[in-house]
Amino acid sequence: MQLAIEQVSKRYKGNQWGLREFSLNLSSGILGLLGPNGAGKSTLMRILATVTKPTAGRVTWNEVDILRFPDEIRQVLGYLPQDFGVYPNLNSVEFLEYMAAVKGIDRSLARRRIEELLQLVNLREFRKRPLGGFSGGMKQRLGIAQALLNDPKLLIVDEPTAGLDPEERVRFRNLLSELSGERIVILSTHIVSDVEAAATHIALISHGKLLMHAAPEKLLQGVEGKVWEWVIPSENLPTVKQKHLISGTIRRSDGLHLRVVAEASPAPGAQPVSPTLEDAYLYFISRSRTEEER
Amino acid sequence: MRNLWVVTKKEFLGMVKTKGFVIGIFLGPLILGAFMFLPAFLARKSKEPQLKMAVIDKSGWLFNKLDSVLVDTLPDGQRAYILSREPYRPQAFKEDENKLRGRVLKKKLDAYLVIPAGVDTGAPPEYYARSVGNVITQSRLENRINDLLVSRRLEAQGIVVGNLKSLLKETEIELRQVTEKGTAKTSFLTVYLTSFFLVMILFTTVLGYGQHLARSIVEEKNTRIIEVLTSSATPFQLLMGKTIGLGGAALTAVLGMFLLGFLFGAPLVRILEMENIKNVFNPVLLINFVLYLLLGYFLFMTIFTILGAISNSDQEVQSMVAPIVWMMILPIIIGFLVAQNPNAGWITVLSLIPFFTPTLMVMRISYLPPSWPELAASYAIMFFSILAMGWLAAKIYRVGILMYGKRPTLPELARWVRYR
Numbered sequence A: 001m002q003l004a005i006e007q008v009s010k011r012y013k014g015n016q017w018g019l020r021e022f023s024l025n026l027s028s029g030i031l032g033l034l035g036p037n038g039a040g041k042s043t044l045m046r047i048l049a050t051v052t053k054p055t056a057g058r059v060t061w062n063e064v065d066i067l068r069f070p071d072e073i074r075q076v077l078g079y080l081p082q083d084f085g086v087y088p089n090l091n092s093v094e095f096l097e098y099m100a101a102v103k104g105i106d107r108s109l110a111r112r113r114i115e116e117l118l119q120l121v122n123l124r125e126f127r128k129r130p131l132g133g134f135s136g137g138m139k140q141r142l143g144i145a146q147a148l149l150n151d152p153k154l155l156i157v158d159e160p161t162a163g164l165d166p167e168e169r170v171r172f173r174n175l176l177s178e179l180s181g182e183r184i185v186i187l188s189t190h191i192v193s194d195v196e197a198a199a200t201h202i203a204l205i206s207h208g209k210l211l212m213h214a215a216p217e218k219l220l221q222g223v224e225g226k227v228w229e230w231v232i233p234s235e236n237l238p239t240v241k242q243k244h245l246i247s248g249t250i251r252r253s254d255g256l257h258l259r260v261v262a263e264a265s266p267a268p269g270a271q272p273v274s275p276t277l278e279d280a281y282l283y284f285i286s287r288s289r290t291e292e293e294r
Numbered sequence B: 001m002r003n004l005w006v007v008t009k010k011e012f013l014g015m016v017k018t019k020g021f022v023i024g025i026f027l028g029p030l031i032l033g034a035f036m037f038l039p040a041f042l043a044r045k046s047k048e049p050q051l052k053m054a055v056i057d058k059s060g061w062l063f064n065k066l067d068s069v070l071v072d073t074l075p076d077g078q079r080a081y082i083l084s085r086e087p088y089r090p091q092a093f094k095e096d097e098n099k100l101r102g103r104v105l106k107k108k109l110d111a112y113l114v115i116p117a118g119v120d121t122g123a124p125p126e127y128y129a130r131s132v133g134n135v136i137t138q139s140r141l142e143n144r145i146n147d148l149l150v151s152r153r154l155e156a157q158g159i160v161v162g163n164l165k166s167l168l169k170e171t172e173i174e175l176r177q178v179t180e181k182g183t184a185k186t187s188f189l190t191v192y193l194t195s196f197f198l199v200m201i202l203f204t205t206v207l208g209y210g211q212h213l214a215r216s217i218v219e220e221k222n223t224r225i226i227e228v229l230t231s232s233a234t235p236f237q238l239l240m241g242k243t244i245g246l247g248g249a250a251l252t253a254v255l256g257m258f259l260l261g262f263l264f265g266a267p268l269v270r271i272l273e274m275e276n277i278k279n280v281f282n283p284v285l286l287i288n289f290v291l292y293l294l295l296g297y298f299l300f301m302t303i304f305t306i307l308g309a310i311s312n313s314d315q316e317v318q319s320m321v322a323p324i325v326w327m328m329i330l331p332i333i334i335g336f337l338v339a340q341n342p343n344a345g346w347i348t349v350l351s352l353i354p355f356f357t358p359t360l361m362v363m364r365i366s367y368l369p370p371s372w373p374e375l376a377a378s379y380a381i382m383f384f385s386i387l388a389m390g391w392l393a394a395k396i397y398r399v400g401i402l403m404y405g406k407r408p409t410l411p412e413l414a415r416w417v418r419y420r
Ligand SMILES: Nc1ncnc2c1ncn2[C@@H]1O[C@H](COP(=O)(O)OP(=O)(O)OP(=O)(O)O)[C@@H](O)[C@H]1O
Pocket: A012, A013, A016, A017, A018, A019, A035, A036, A037, A038, A039, A040, A041, A042, A043, A044, A082, B404, B405
């Protein structure tokens, strides 16, 4: 199984670039797509889901060009768009049955699959309730179920955890880990902890460009020895903030405990601590930003 | 093909299962039927109460005669008018009249009539009542008093008339429409109401289902469901499925209305002796109506498709519905001109313009069916317009469903059409 993205660019109206010469090779595993707002995550996913066409470049699925033969990828695709909504007049079962029918899933198979999925996303008790009365998180979970209907070989989910409460977020992470096996999962998020546990690879993307594509450990190695805990009086925060990249603050009786990401110790008293993926994300994103400014 | 069927079924059931759909089938014929039957029904059944009227007769001769001819009866057989004579006292007239006015206000009387001394030389009688909107009573009084005055003047000339009514009997022209199958008894009002009724069904159906289509396109866009659907079905399948599914629902609704209209209308027609309605609702008209309804539906759906594809919200859709309404309503506005001369040259030309064809043709056929070549031409033009507009709409739909943000300008739309 092989998904190859070669030099893909997407230009929107008014010379707005969504992606720029983006290249990435994927084989089975879970890819966490991380990047700030407007980085181009959704643009990339929409191209892979054959919703939009790139302005330039090529995407191949098992060596087949999906621009020319989109059905190759569509048959094995599960896709959850960002800001997904539902038909307010249907209930969960009717909605999933319709989506399954359009996807061409056999009826009896679809029935069984729908029951499984409703269980999986914890919507079973609401199966007959009109979707118009669903909360944002419930709709989102139904969207996840919809993407899994055809047991996809390529699962593309755009911010699947948006709007989920902590408990459901944990449930989703577990679901993701259980999805292993021969398939490619691409998941975008701003919440680093969503992908920390399950992702086999992480792609950092900013301003339409790929900054880094590596296993989570590799990312962590990149910031090894660059994260510090530093205690300062709280009134110093504004000045410190201007000079340093701060990945966390905790207020304690002895002052503010800052988590600082820096090449060298920010101050004599600062202690090195072991990095998290969030530290790594902030480090690489801010580094790319300063490079761009130069 | 399978996808087309799946989408068609979903759209059809989604529509048919709504409460509004069922209510519409019942309400449609009810409201429109009311238009046709109510006037006849009311005229027949309205329970006018007995009217108590006092009369001050200054002429001295009219009261007795009036009392003997104003013998109309109510449906239950009672006299419609109870007349009572009040003495005419020239010195106390004002006082007497005040008393009468008081009795009318206290509802002891319904009205009083003052007959002037010179009534036979043209002085008008005066009718005083709480309600002066009683047209029937007014016209009866006028007719009877006129008859009496005419008889009196004739007598003054030495001509004695036994029955003035039979002498002055007027005639009414009976309309018979010449059709292929011979002549049929009909009346202008029936034809007019029928064509109005059919055009209203056409108008409300196309407009209602069109707006529904546009809104459902916007809904799938805003929920991003369309992004998922297009990875399994082509935009063309989705659009056709929607159009056919909703069209099926529309046809079901109209046929349902006809069925209900027939079930409940037929007995009413018999009761109200409106038998000639059958001559107007003839098979030629009905078959053409259904065909024009379907063609009109598909033609206007292409416009509503474009409308939905370029809009981002229901409000945006709503704000652009007005021009479409005007396009459909124009033929209704000029309806009376069509009635006067259904085959006028300019009406023939207008009725071949596809957007006006369905409404205008239904009207024309109900008054005076156009020639077969003309009908055939209108069908051919409609058919090819639908193909052309459908092609355009499908192109715009395909691009529009994946576009968010600002509504496109015309040059942008043109570019959408050219996209590969
Ligand atoms: N339909 C569009 N028309 C014009 N510009 C667009 C369109 N969609 C996206 N863009 C632009 O492309 C860039 C990338 O957008 P994209 O939606 O891919 O970002 P994202 O990484 O998904 O952001 P977010 O985290 O906010 O979802 C942004 O600068 C955005 O303004």
